[in-house]
């Protein structure tokens with residue numbers, strides 16, 4: 564296969580970093596900045612007018628926001644057939660589902676401990692569910708990285724606060740040494756972070772932090788984030804920014820994660836302003852409370868740019884009911900802090916059998932075990948659920964709807 568990859572931005576960089584094998588089949592990149600940047604990842608960067616000078620099999624679009632626009636351009640202006648256009652995520656997902664590649668990213672829980680008591684937290688309400696309270700040991704992290712060089716990126720957050728892990732400093736330093744990217748996309752509350760840790764995050768290039776800030780003042784924040792201190796979080800962000808300036812580093816990139824709910828819906832404009840001033844992106848999320856009915860939906864849609872702002876509305880608009888979390892079984896499989904396999908980031912009331920322990924058995928033997936293959940078969944519709952309970956998917960809240968609607972993961976549906 565010969566690919567021309569359209570895009571040289573953050574999304575493309577993240578994917579190429581985790582799946583460098585794509586480069587073996589890449590002829591060159593296409594970008595409006597072609598000519599300004601000559602070369603990227605060792606390949607020429609051209610402008611779209613030059614496409615016809617190159618022989619290729621497929622155009623791979625690596626620009627999420629502009630996918631539809633670029634696809635239309637390819638078809639209408641360059642006469643490229645739809646069957647020769649694919650998104651980079653779909654390409655990677657297909658390879659992973661077909662078992663041709665191993666996952667370049669994993670979710671590895673750094674800590675299920677937490678100092679807050681958020682109103683809807685399933686972990687606090689459920690006594691840590693099956694995950695148990697604990698934290699990832701540096702020795703286990705090191706072993707996983709040393710034994711599996713194809714793992715290039717590790718997401719550390721999921722069911723607790725990563726900064727309560729007393730060995731996090733060693734984990735961050737070792738990841739840097741081994742050129743493994745660390746992220747906390749699932750979120751951190753950022754209430755308790757030492758100055759030394761703030762400096763380490765910058766010094767060792769921790770890639771990305773999503774900071775959960777529901778509200779734009781202590782008054783609103785504390786209604787949901789009980790025991791949390793809004794001003795302390797803002798102070799930590801300012802200190803982190805000062806270290807970024809000192810080291811001249813853009814990392815960690817920061818995103819303000821804001822859940823829209825009754826206590827926060829009037830703080831949206833203020834939060835956007837504060838995020839801008841703090842150099843943060845802002846990401847609006849829907850509450851999992853199905854009873855939420857926004858007071859002024861049109862105003863909130865306008866302020867957030869979202870086209871649906873409640874779960875009920877979202878479900879009604881998205882006919883395919885499978886959760887994108889199912890993709891993680893392939894693209895970012897999740898592992899508990901003690902090594903037990905979890906599969907995805909969805910709250911699990913049961914984990915995989917204890918025998919599927921990545922720290923004891925090794926990542927690949929677990930990832931390709933009968934039990935995990937069974938789960939992969941279920942979510943892709945290739946395996947029937949005969950009723951015998953084997954994996955967490957069978958008790959997942961999405962499973963009954965997926966089965967009823969035959970809504971399994973099919974990469975062709977992705978985009």
Ligand code: SF4
Nearest residue numbers: 677679680681684723
């Ligand atoms: S910060 Fe996260 S883990 Fe901690 S109580 Fe809140 S929702 Fe739960």
Ligand code: SF4
Nearest residue numbers: 888889907909956959
């Ligand atoms: S069915 Fe549920 S538990 Fe299984 S991968 Fe999908 S979201 Fe996760």
